[in-house]
Amino acid sequence: MTRLLAAAFAAMLLALPVLPAALAQTxxxxxxxxxxxxxxxxxxxxxxxxxxxxxxxxQMGPQAKKATAAxxxxxxxxxxxxxxxxxxxxxxxxxxPGMPAGQYAVVRYDSNFAHKSGALETVTLAMTKGGWSxxxxxxx
Numbered sequence: 001m002t003r004l005l006a007a008a009f010a011a012m013l014l015a016l017p018v019l020p021a022a023l024a025q026t027x028x029x030x031x032x033x034x035x036x037x038x039x040x041x042x043x044x045x046x047x048x049x050x051x052x053x054x055x056x057x058x059q060m061g062p063q064a065k066k067a068t069a070a071x072x073x074x075x076x077x078x079x080x081x082x083x084x085x086x087x088x089x090x091x092x093x094x095x096x097p098g099m100p101a102g103q104y105a106v107v108r109y110d111s112n113f114a115h116k117s118g119a120l121e122t123v124t125l126a127m128t129k130g131g132w133s134x135x136x137x138x139x140x
Contacts, residue, residue: 037105038090040132041123049082064135080114096124103127
């Protein structure tokens with residue numbers, strides 16, 4: 001009986017490092033119905049580029065700060081039209097400062113606007129049941 005318990009305990013210890021990986025949710029491969037984070041960020045930025053701030057604010061997930069959504073029109077009106085936007089990087093992470101634990105994507109673009117060249121746009125997205133949802137936007 002002791003050998004049986006020892007063997008079961010040893011098997012359990014060996015399985016522990018694999019268990020978190022097995023439980024971790026990874027996003028499904030992007031599809032037309034559920035785009036990847038960079039495609040979702042680009043869709044959302046198109047609303048911003050078109051001056052459709054009400055829809056862009058509505059599409060921001062519940063984790064988005066209300067101040068961010070309220071500041072969108074003023075922020076973009078200072079910059080004017082986007083002249084170019086190139087994907088710099090997409091970073092997947094399980095945590096973001098000041099946000100609940102979950103899966104996040106940080107999508108960065110090198111962008112040029114009519115009144116600001118060399119800008120770095122950052123769109124932060126969270127994985128929700130319906131796919132990627134925008135929870136933050138910043139221009140540096």
